[in-house]
Amino acid sequence: MQVCTPCFWEGESMWQHEPLRFPAGWPVGPKPSTFERVCMRIPLLGWIVASFCRVARWEPVRRELKLQFAARQPVPTDVWSESPQRGAVATCMAKWIEQWIGWPHDRLAPDDPLEILFWDPVDGLTANLLIKDVEGDLGIHLTAEELHELWKLETFSEAVDFFLQKGGGKPGEARQT
DSSP states (O other): OOBOTTTOOBTOOOOOOOOOOOOTTTTTOSOOOHHHHHHHTSTTHHHHHHHHHHHHHHHHHHHHHHHHHHTOOOOOGGGGTTOHHHHHHHHHHHHHHHHHHOOSOOOOOTTOBHHHHTOOSSOSSHHHHHHHHHHHHHTOOOOHHHHHHHHHOOBHHHHHHHHHHTTOOSTTOOOOO
């Protein structure tokens, strides 16, 4: 049990967090250069060069988000309420988000925007692969309609609750049907 320093209330968590903030210009970001636009029109080799240009173009945005992550303290388990299942699902999702998207660590806060957590400048498929790994760990399978529902959610805690509602218990347990 921790004591909140400013008010001395016992039981209060001292962990303070701010959700990740959208960088300036989000979601449009920097415009492609003329060179990048030309490369996008050249099959195969041009597409490869254009993808490298795209990653480089988005690097300042990624760097700003990584700075926000770097300022993050470890997330205490009490942030996810008294439910050990909720904490287990959050930990499972955070692990896969860190691995697939390449964020510096898995210290994700409940109010973090999913749009930022799932963002990858290369393509839009990385988040889908991430979700498949989360499904595998939780022993569930989402239908196309359920995936559509998931993409409408705004925060990390909403996604955790979504997976709990769909039958995701402790990682490794199969869904009871």
